[in-house]
Amino acid sequence: MDLLRERIRREGKILGNGILKVDSLINHQVDPDLMDACGVEFAHQFGNVQATRILTAEISGIAPALMAGLHMRIPVVYARKTRPVTMPDTVYLTIAPSHTKGHMVELIVSPEYLQHDERVLIIDDFLATGATIQGLVRLAQAAGASVVGIGTLVEKTFEGGRESLAYLGVPIVSLVKISSLDNNTITFTD
Numbered sequence: 001m002d003l004l005r006e007r008i009r010r011e012g013k014i015l016g017n018g019i020l021k022v023d024s025l026i027n028h029q030v031d032p033d034l035m036d037a038c039g040v041e042f043a044h045q046f047g048n049v050q051a052t053r054i055l056t057a058e059i060s061g062i063a064p065a066l067m068a069g070l071h072m073r074i075p076v077v078y079a080r081k082t083r084p085v086t087m088p089d090t091v092y093l094t095i096a097p098s099h100t101k102g103h104m105v106e107l108i109v110s111p112e113y114l115q116h117d118e119r120v121l122i123i124d125d126f127l128a129t130g131a132t133i134q135g136l137v138r139l140a141q142a143a144g145a146s147v148v149g150i151g152t153l154v155e156k157t158f159e160g161g162r163e164s165l166a167y168l169g170v171p172i173v174s175l176v177k178i179s180s181l182d183n184n185t186i187t188f189t190d
Helices: 002-011 023-027 032-045 062-072 131-142 161-168
Strands: 013-016 019-021 053-057 076-079 092-098 103-109 119-127 146-156 172-180 187-189
Touching: 002 023, 002 032, 002 146, 002 172, 032 062, 032 146, 032 172, 053 062, 053 131, 062 076, 062 119, 062 146, 076 103, 076 131, 092 131, 103 131, 119 131, 119 161, 131 146, 131 161, 146 161, 161 172
Parallel strands: 053 076, 053 119, 119 146, 146 172
Antiparallel strands: 013 019, 092 103, 172 187
8 A cells, every 4th residue: 555655664763673663653643544545445455354343452453443444334343451340250361462562461352342253354553473463363263253354554574474374264464565674774565
């Protein structure tokens, strides 16, 4: 997706250790027009998977997931990282490593919002090692739901996440693919 690629080229900052800072458009400040365009593209790419719900992780996955849900006309559920008192006693819970936080985080979903026999489309901001998305897959499976697709804004192909998810046999769509962050340069692939 050219628009997203150009914004990352202009505003992205390489912080080392495989971390790309895109806080000005995705992770801290969100550009609603850009996210809307990404939502349109996700709706186009996943229009045939018959998803009934989108699942994402708090917090950076919410904006692209919400825009995809808007254009696909399906609800969006996000896995919380802390459990509020409003959640029931029994929840779906897993842990996953956070690359940017440097430690394990909990991913928690109430069974009220992720149910048996649903067709779940996972949307997140980044696909790197695939660990967070694997956590979301585990939550969907715990609910008895089927994962029917995975969409990400940015894929860092050099971290092997796509290969770790191949066993699912579902479409994996990344709007932008980055093959390297070496030499303080963002290298995109098509």
